[in-house]
Amino acid sequence: MKAVVYARTGAASEVLRVVERDVPAPGPGEVRVEVAVSGLNPIDFKLRQGSGPSAPVPEIVPHQDGAGTVDALGSAVEGLRVGQRVWLREAAFRRLTGTAQEYTVVPAHLATPLPDGVSFEAGASIGIPAMTAHRALTVHEDAPARLRRGSLAGAVVLVAGGAGAVGHASIQLARWAGAEVIATASSSAKGDLALASGAHHVVRHRAPGSDPAARIRELAPDGVDVIVEVAPSPNARLNAAVARRHGCVAVYADTGGGELTLPVGPHMFGNLRYQFLITFEMRDAAKANALAAVTDALGSGALPVGEEAGLPLIRYALEDTAHAHEALEGGVTGKVLILP
Incomplete structure (x- = not known):
């Protein structure tokens, strides 16, 4: 062979x-x-x-x-x-x-x-994209351990880089689970892909004269519950500005960074959580929940x-x-x- x-x-x-x-x-x-x-x-x-x-x-x-x-x-x-x-x-x-x-x-x-x-x-x-996406969507302290259809109803999810493989799976799983989904994109073409994945809204964060934090706050006045983050360093202040109190930033990659500096005040008074994750090191229970949810979502065409x-x-x-x-x-x- x-x-x-x-x-x-x-x-x-x-x-x-x-x-x-x-x-x-x-x-x-x-x-x-x-x-x-x-x-x-x-x-x-x-x-x-x-x-x-x-x-x-x-x-x-x-x-x-x-x-x-x-x-x-x-x-x-x-x-x-x-x-x-x-x-x-x-x-x-x-x-x-x-x-x-x-x-x-x-x-x-x-x-x-x-x-x-x-x-x-x-x-x-x-494999890696959907398992990672499931983990990112379930690390919030109030999130279910396993996603099911409708289990994120009422939640607002922000997916950074919605045109990537993990971003794509995060949008699909969040939408399947009933969340309102906002995605960021660096171009109109990538924004179109995020919409095709199922995002309700797309924010062009690199558009000339744009204010992505203001636009996200317009779409989610009370803030975002979960942020699925591909670029934690460049997006740190944006995330602090749009996260809902008790929200969570789930970091699965390190695009455009290497080191992360956070403003203490907004995170402390917002009771915000950062969760770093990699699929391989997920605990057995988290892997089992992700596997079951992804299989269900696959079978339902999601x-x-x-x-x-x-x-x-x-x-x-x-x-x-x-x-x-x-x-x-x-x-x-x-x-x-x-x-x-």
């Missing part, structure tokens, strides 16, 4: 290569999946560059997310069967073999049945992908994985997918 590997960190075109490998056999508690689509996330190229929680060792197959068909079962696997369509998550976290290959082996609990009617492309797009649904799909062949990494590093708008 063909697999993409790297044995040292560095630029995509320098370290990623396609090799032939034997088809792996699943061990106890594992399943083998024929990969239809591999989903690329920023963590994948950051690990390849040498950042992140673990240092590369020889021949890592990258990519955490994917979707495909169960091809073989190891011993002691329950709840899955050969021929079943599944979506995959965390396939390469602290492991040497991800989804950038024709077949992959994962612990069975990382393979979740894909509801009927949901495409492999949608399944490969939801997490579509594609440009008409607010998330353009950019497809590459397995042999072009280096170009896919370069596109994502370069800031392409949409979900980058590899088709083995």
